[in-house]
Amino acid sequence: MRVPNISEISAPPGEQTRRRRFALFFGAGVGLLIACILSVVMLNGGGSKGGLSAQLSGDAQTQPTDPSTRDEFTRLVRAGEQLAKAGDLNGAMNHYDRALAIGSPTRLAESALRTYRAGALWRLGRREDAMGEHDRAVALDPNPFAGWARGETLRKLGRLSEALEAYELTLRVAPESASAHTGRGETLARMGKPEQARAAFDRAVEIDADAYNLTSRGLFLAERGLLEEAIVDFSGVIARDASQIPARLNRANAYAQLGRLEKALEDYAAAARLRPDNASVYRGRGWVYERQGLIAQARADYERALQLTPGDPWLKDAVAGLGRTTR
Helix, strand or coil: CCCCCCHHHCCCCHHHHHCCCCCCCHHHHHHHHHHHHHHHHHCCCCCCCCCCCCCCHHHCCCCCCCCCHHHHHHHHHHHHHHHCCCCCCCHHHHHHHHHHHHHCCCCCHHHHHHHHHHHHHHCCHHHHHHHHHHHHHHHCCHHHHHHHHHHHHHHHHCCHHHHHHHHHHHHHCCCCCCCHHHHHHHHHHCCCCCHHHHHHHHHHHHCCCCCHHHHHHHHHHHHHHCCCHHHHHHHHHHHHHHCCCCHCCCCHHHHHHCHHHHCCCCCCCHHHHHCCCHHHHHHHHHHHHCCCCCCCHHHHHHHHHHHHHCCCCHHHHHHHHHHCCCC
16 A cells, blocks of 8 residues: 655645645744734833833834824734735735834834734745845844744745844843744754754743644654654643644644554544644545545545645645555
């Protein structure tokens, strides 16, 4: 029987060429993290004295902070983020630009806004413009949010030494920034420094064992064959929030690699109920069915995944391979 490589099953488009990851990249979780941070920035009026931006009064202000201006600025930024989440990136940029035009109440708030703009620009394929916005955000206020996001973009661009420097600068400002420790761990792993990477992931989880940090460490462990340890991290995420798709799929993949196929099928079924439009569910479950010799079920799942990701070469090969397989 044809045995596909499990590491290919849940890798999203583009990840195969950048890094043969074990599982999904959890962009949605990062988006939620950004949304939470900006909300804190806005609700706190830009930060606290002596904290992330040191002094947020006097010369820290870019425009007079009358309540109506501040409220409109906040409304535009939040509306822009909702549009970005819905996939309307041009609409989001329009709102962000309008917020810039009326003026930010503080340098920290403008830094957060420009970090948002950088995210939208990246998704629009304007990578150089996105990097420029990240640089401006950090120059305005070297807060952990801006520094972490800049490091993430540098890492995506493969500029690993610069990304590592960005994370480490962030950690000088905020040593307890769990997301910066996780980003540092991701970067060190890609630089071929697994022991340092593991220490960074462990520190992140020690500070905040949330879905982002636990799933990141779980991926790191799984990629190195430490599947039982990875399952513990993924299970920790699921115990807190059973709707976490990345942790659910990654745990299923780990179970599959360990040969615990029924446990894998349970997780794939749960993921399918939560996200029936996720092709990775059917890729992974089809692979398990194929290993069990359930060719009809495997074919149905592979074909469903192909409907969701037309032209996927791995899936096309998987379907073709079933035609040569006998029970």
